[in-house]
Amino acid sequence: MSDCTDRRFESMLHHYELGLLSDEERGELELHLMECSHCFERVNRFQPAARHFKFNPRVHKLISELAGSEADQPVEAPPKKVSEGRRRIFTPAFIPAIMVAAIVLLVLVLKPWRLEISPTEEALAVENRLAVMYFENLVEEQDTQRLGEIISSLLITDLSESKYVRVVSSQRLHDILRHLGEDDVRRVDRALASRVAEKAGVQWILTGQILQIEPALVLKYEIVEISSGNVVVSDRISGLPDENVFSLVDRFTVDIKQTLSLPEEAQREVDRSVAEVTTYSEAAYRYYLEGVELISKMYSLEAVDRFEKAVEHDSTFAMAYYYLAQYKDRSLVAKAVEYSSGATRLERLYIDALEAQYGADYPRYVETLNKIIETYPEEKTPHLKLWSYYYQIRNYNEALPHLLRAIEIDPLYKLTYNWLAYTYDRLGDFENSIRAIDRYISLEPDEANPYDSRGDLYARNGKLSQAMASYRKALQIKPNFYSSLRKLGHMYMFSGEYARADSCYQALSKMEGGQESWSVLFPPLSLVFQGKLNQAVKVYEEQIEQYMKLYPDGNPAFLIRLKAFVYLQQHNYQMAIRELERVMQLNREKSPSVILNDRNIYAQFLAESGDFEKAEQVVEEIRNDKDKSPLMENAYWYALGAIDRARGDLDAAVENFEKAAADIDEFTTRYMLARSYLESGRLSQAVRLLERQILIYDEGWRICIGTWNILLHYYLGLAYENSRWDDKAIEQYRIFLDFWGDGDPDIDEVTDARERLARLQSKT
């Protein structure tokens, strides 16, 4: 048995035995143990002792005593990643397991985000609050037609229309059940229902069964008061001959409202038929529910299919259009608005908000969402939408509280942790972002999206190989998770593995509902990454033609824009401007709601070409549109900075680019700011910013522009060299030349980098 050839793995053995490695590290080490007899034998021999380390309370006690003062400190259990299967349990044996679970959950949920729930709030939450459980189908155990879910969902919808009873939403119930490890929502017995009720914080719980389907529906139900355990009512409701499920639910709702101790006004309020506020088609409703469930899993392609089927069965189904507008075709929001009278009050507000959003009427959008928050304080969705809005305009400080409030309302809603991770990341808090994403993974270890998100976080923090591993893990779980495939392709691009990148993009283009644009973009982009700019320009034009043949109604602006940047790099300002004007014209025709439409970049191109008069006109236009979108403010300062820089007024350029970058985490702005720092001699700031930018493997502008991605290394080399950090400068010049050294011979930066590298090497 020879020694281990990889000391890294050997040093991980004790961590492995103690269960302290991440899933990825564990996987890597176990693969190593498959092939390294030396390490395997060490682990195998030590296994009996290792189990004492894990499970023996006397070992734990001894360690605690030996640790001395460290053990005397109060235990602040930090949030832990709870992965599938076995997890670390180092808790004193005398604490009952259930308490441990509760404490860990509270810590996981509350500690990192400092939420507080007062007893008063809990009490308020319980009052008049009802949870309607899924109806168990005793006639057909598998409930293939989802009748049990349809009945409970319709009841929730109908009861939610009342001002006097608050009903736990279907989404929340689903999350709670999943959290309790119950994927099969059709099997909820009374004991489980009580646990769900406890988690949901309700006064009553309604459970039921389907006793008969034909010739008419017969349901049995029971309402229990949670605090006393008393059965408030236990009864049956029978359908009439030819009565459909919607009508039965209408009668059922009236019975329930009469049974509960609600104010008298509750009996007198207008009670619309549930079909009027949903659909008259049972099939449409079934597809709709399936779609909503798929959306919650981020499987939008499959969800769109269900929503389309829903509108096939009911062409006036407002909420199906609402989702289709979001996930397929924005224009369908008009249909949602048209049929919104057939939706609930709450849904109408959502439709209204969506219409405002798509019409770029952001003040109305924000106002409508705030109105939902005011009227329905327990709705988490408006908070999530406001978070999304502020996040998109990169106002992360404003975005974060909405997300935290959403978590407060529903700590079990898994996607919130996903978004929380991104928000913390944008706020520069990598530590909390990883905590949040690990929480998300622990909630959904078998779904692809958590791993995709973790890949994004790693990618944005310079951890390229870990990002790739996470994307691969996501694809392992769901091979057609195209977001991960696309980003894995980008990571290969960044690491110079073009053939692999191409295979990802090709696979992406062949995927149903995939993204063909990347396979079209790859040929010229890979040439740009290799410094073959002259060839890239030609290939761009070919690809644009090909794209237009494939998608006559498509918008090739993304391809033309990148071509413009190649011309910019070649100092061919006339062509760069012409191509960018093409982009702007295409966007005006095909995407008229885009307000900025590259005008800040246009001003930059004009200024760099020496046409300051026209550049200033463009800046003035941007200034006039500043109120239309918060992003315009950044664009305005960017354009001003670009003009100042082209004029050689570097101090003013820095000042304006800093204003542009103040609330914005965006590649182009920071790239230009870094260059201005460098050119104005602010070396430490240039170094800091360029070092940070190099670590952000962004799938946005950095990958798309191509040229600037490579030039980052050249400029960082310059910043280092001017700071007298010769070794670091050499490293950056080498990386730069690795990319572009074999490219076109007439690239100024390449010639300069070669000379500088030779000079520095001769010095050392």
Next chain:
Amino acid sequence: MGPDLEINALYAAAMTGDKISEERLFQALSVRFRLFALQRIWEEEDCYDVVQNTMLVIAREYKTTKFTTSFSAWAYKVLDNRILAYFKSRKGRSAKTETLSENPPDRNLVETDPTLEPRLLDCIKKVAGANRRYARILNLYYQGYSTREVCERLKIMPNHSYVTLSRARSMLELCLEKGVIE
């Protein structure tokens, strides 16, 4: 178990029809898989079942499967999939059972060597005497801190935590074998 446990070499030999190598290959896989599965599955019986199922799949398919990587990587992947399948199927159990199963049952410490515990306690004392940081790191892990958090509290680099535990483990190995740490 013989000293040569090189899985891929045994696989290559087994593929030529060498029955002894085939037997040793499955023996080597089985012992590794049991160890790996025990890292993730509490219940020893479940663990045994998962490993058995994995071995059956490998025995059935290894001669006809074309690997894109190596045999060992493929075999490990089969195990990983079986473990994931186990967790999926386990989700159907009641939440109560799940919660209780998080508390390691006593049988995880079923002892084959009654002298091990006292020897181990003695060795831990010796190692901690030589390297106090070892106990402090372990104690923080026991309290639930992540590697990064442990390092922050103790003001050490993450690599240092690996090195400290690794060295302490080597001392423990020696101590359990010879009763001394150096």
